[in-house]
Amino acid sequence: MKKKILLVITQGEEGGAQRYVVDLAKYLIQHNYEVFVAVGAAGERDNWIFSQLIAEKFEKNHLFVVPDLVREINPLKDFLAFFELIKLIKFLNIDIVHLNSSKAGILGSIAGKILNKKVVFTAHGFVFNEQSSFLKKIFYLFLERLASVFRDKIITVSEFDKIEALKYKIIAPEKIVAIHNGLDPELAKNILDKKSAKNFLQKVLQKRGLFAGKNIFDYKIIGSVANFYPVKGLENFIKIAYNIHKKRQDIIFIVFGDDGQRNKLERLIVDLKLSEVVFLPGIVPGAYKYLKCFEVICLTSIKEGFPYILLEALLAGIPIVATKVGGVPEVLKNALSVKLVEVKDIEGLSSAVENILFKEKNEENQLPVEFEMGEMGRKTLQVYESL
Incomplete structure (x- = not known):
């Protein structure tokens, strides 16, 4: 039985x-x-x-x-x-x-x-x-x-x-x-190539009335995927955008996700004059399929267990910047293109993103068998x- x-x-x-x-x-x-x-x-x-x-x-x-x-x-x-x-x-x-x-x-x-x-x-x-x-x-x-x-x-x-x-x-x-x-490694078959993923993102943004009249291929994209809970530290993600935007105007920031903190995050975006820089298009079902639209995945969490988004980023071969919380260092211990930064270190996170973004060549991450x-x-x- x-x-x-x-x-x-x-x-x-x-x-x-x-x-x-x-x-x-x-x-x-x-x-x-x-x-x-x-x-x-x-x-x-x-x-x-x-x-x-x-x-x-x-x-x-x-x-x-x-x-x-x-x-x-x-x-x-x-x-x-x-x-x-x-x-x-x-x-x-x-x-x-x-x-x-x-x-x-x-x-x-x-x-x-x-x-x-x-x-x-x-x-x-x-x-x-x-x-x-x-x-x-x-x-x-x-x-x-x-x-x-x-x-x-x-x-x-x-x-x-x-x-x-x-x-x-x-x-x-x-x-x-x-x-x-x-993760099931077979999911890699569903991940779109960079061009297809960026085309998808352009359609998602335009459908929500965002990024009007602009071409997504003219920009580098820093991304994250998270529910809008306080422990995800998304206010820090927006502050990273503020730091980097002061130096470069060809970079935009995207978070796939939603929840109760949306209004607070949107107010911060407006206060920092980032309405054309940081976009919150909402929940994207099967978001892992489109991760290659991002040049870097940036995880700003204050608390974590063993986040799936990082496993998915490894599977997609995307460079990663993340905070040293919970099981994050364990996920990324053998990753090839990764930078770990202390929690709430906005300057450190900003520098880490820039270092990966403007590095001549980043090695492609892979999902280890143990995960x-x-x-x-x-x-x-x-x-x-x-x-």
């Missing part, structure tokens, strides 16, 4: 943790597991996981919404979500509950263990590592330690997070393992089999 796995995540919008859930679900099905996926309360864009899985012929009756599972702390909704998870796990008679994201990880760990199920939690970057007050950090540490009492195994997506978890005594050393995220989906899946199955 097939083992039943329930993958749970708080939000279904496109992002790194969501990509992990989709890729892992597909891999598990290929390896003879029966897989169910549960996502928190659906929002405007919270159908990304479901749409991706349905496109892969995933059975719709294996997809569930947990109505009261939300990202924000809400005592009433959290209480209701806890019992919704218990009901779902019991109804499906799950063997292993595999949790992703902080809220799902806390509520689901307790719910799963109450029903005597095996519980695995993947930490895509611990919330206690975010910049917050001392009291908030203590509170988040308390919650992680409490939830870990009910966990059989924690998977971290980077060695950095594993070390942090052990430093703060989140869980015993034998119950935690680092497994890097992985392929097969490795991630194989090691995750080893965790399941060890329970």
Whole structure:
């Protein structure tokens, strides 16, 4: 009989943790597991996981919404979500509950263990590592330690997070393992060449009323792909644009993504008089296909787990500038065209972008075998089999 796995995540919008859930679900099905996926309360864009899985012929009756599972702390909704998870796990008679994201990880760990199920939690970057007050950090540490009492195994997506978890005594050393995220190398076939990618970008910008009357081929492009969360440090990306634009007017900056900080970022763009320099065209489905329109990928994050955008940039062979946070140095340890800079060092990031941009020749990055989906899946199955 097939083992039943329930993958749970708080939000279904496109992002790194969501990509992990989709890729892992597909891999598990290929390896003879029966897989169910549960996502928190659906929002405007919270159908990304479901749409991706349905496109892969995933059975719709294996997809569930947990109505009261939300990202924000809400005592009433959290209480209701806890019992919704218990009901779902019991109804499906799950063997292993595999949790992703902080809220799902806390509520689901307790719910799963109450029903005597095996519980695995993947930490895509611990919330206690975010910049917050001392009291908030203590509170988040308390919650992680409490939830870990009910966990059989924690998977971290980077060695950095594993070390942090052990430093703060989140869980015993034998119950935690680092497994890097992985990409299917076959995705390289979908990546457009530079000319085609730039033509696509021109159409995207013009469709949104941006970059009117200009030719994209007259400009070098610095790009990023990120949801507009504070931890992505996109204000710093805009400040890098300001620094470089003072010297060169043939460079533009693009961010594929969206979310609650859009208004704040747009105000900063206007304040710095960069409306014809920095563009936020919104979410671009399958953004990795168009990465070759960028001369450099620039990641300005303040906190990261093991970002897929960098794996995709390696696959596309694009030079990278990134901040030294979380698992980023692990992703880029063998990259050929890369510069790592301290967090919030705007001058350092600006110089790094310029150095790569105006270097006569950059070696082409490649995706190492250790960051392929097969490795991630194989090691995750080893965790399941060890329970």
